Amino acid sequence: DRHRAERKKAAVQFGFAPGRIHFVDHHTAHAAGAYYGWGRFDEPILVLTNDGAGDGLCASASIGEGGRLRRLAAVPESESVGNIYAMITFLMGMVPLEHEYKLMGMAPYASEKSSRQVYEMFRRLLEFRTDDPLLWERRNGCPETYYSYDFFREMLELKRFDAVCGGLQMFAEDMLSTWVRNAIQKTGIRNVALSGGCF
Numbered sequence: 001d002r003h004r005a006e007r008k009k010a011a012v013q014f015g016f017a018p019g020r021i022h023f024v025d026h027h028t029a030h031a032a033g034a035y036y037g038w039g040r041f042d043e044p045i046l047v048l049t050n051d052g053a054g055d056g057l058c059a060s061a062s063i064g065e066g067g068r069l070r071r072l073a074a075v076p077e078s079e080s081v082g083n084i085y086a087m088i089t090f091l092m093g094m095v096p097l098e099h100e101y102k103l104m105g106m107a108p109y110a111s112e113k114s115s116r117q118v119y120e121m122f123r124r125l126l127e128f129r130t131d132d133p134l135l136w137e138r139r140n141g142c143p144e145t146y147y148s149y150d151f152f153r154e155m156l157e158l159k160r161f162d163a164v165c166g167g168l169q170m171f172a173e174d175m176l177s178t179w180v181r182n183a184i185q186k187t188g189i190r191n192v193a194l195s196g197g198c199f
Helices: 002-013 026-038 081-091 100-109 112-123 149-156 161-187
Strands: 045-054 057-065 068-076 126-128 136-138 192-195
Touching: 026 045, 026 057, 026 068, 026 192, 045 081, 045 161, 057 081, 057 161, 081 100, 081 149, 081 161, 100 161, 112 149, 112 161, 126 161, 161 192
Parallel strands: 045 192
Antiparallel strands: 045 057, 057 068, 126 136
16 A cells, blocks of 8 residues: 555656556556557457466456456466466576576476476476366465475475476476466467466
8 A cells, every 4th residue: 555655646746637546456457468469359369467476466367358358367376386486596596586587598408307307396286276277276285485485495405407497497388388278278269368477
């Protein structure tokens, strides 16, 4: 609330009328950027957002049609693939939310075998829900992803840095591509717009 008040005050100082200032949640803003940026409103499009976290969520699935967005599902930030990636970036001695590209760049240099072993460790931590394939949940003792430093440090101790990068990238790609397939299958909509840091 304090941050919103400060932002509103700054906007008013720039000449905006207070009654015309509205706040939009993080994933709605991502979805709007993808949908309205696409610019075609004559047919439905599946709009998926995924990033570390924003306004309590890490992902959302919506349908854009006729110039409007309708949210179908939202995943809480406690289940965040992006937060996991950021935490591993930090564990690798780099700056989270900035140096993830370095891990992604290292990923192809790891052997398929070593990457697959680390991937299997990550894969068992998140699982798509059987009652709604647009949602996933943490499993097998994975803590809320924002508070997972000790958990991942113990899990990855003595694993080669390139294998960690390769397994993490494989995991992130698998989770996101499976999610996209699930959303297409559930909605029947094959036009897809993606937004957010993970995408």
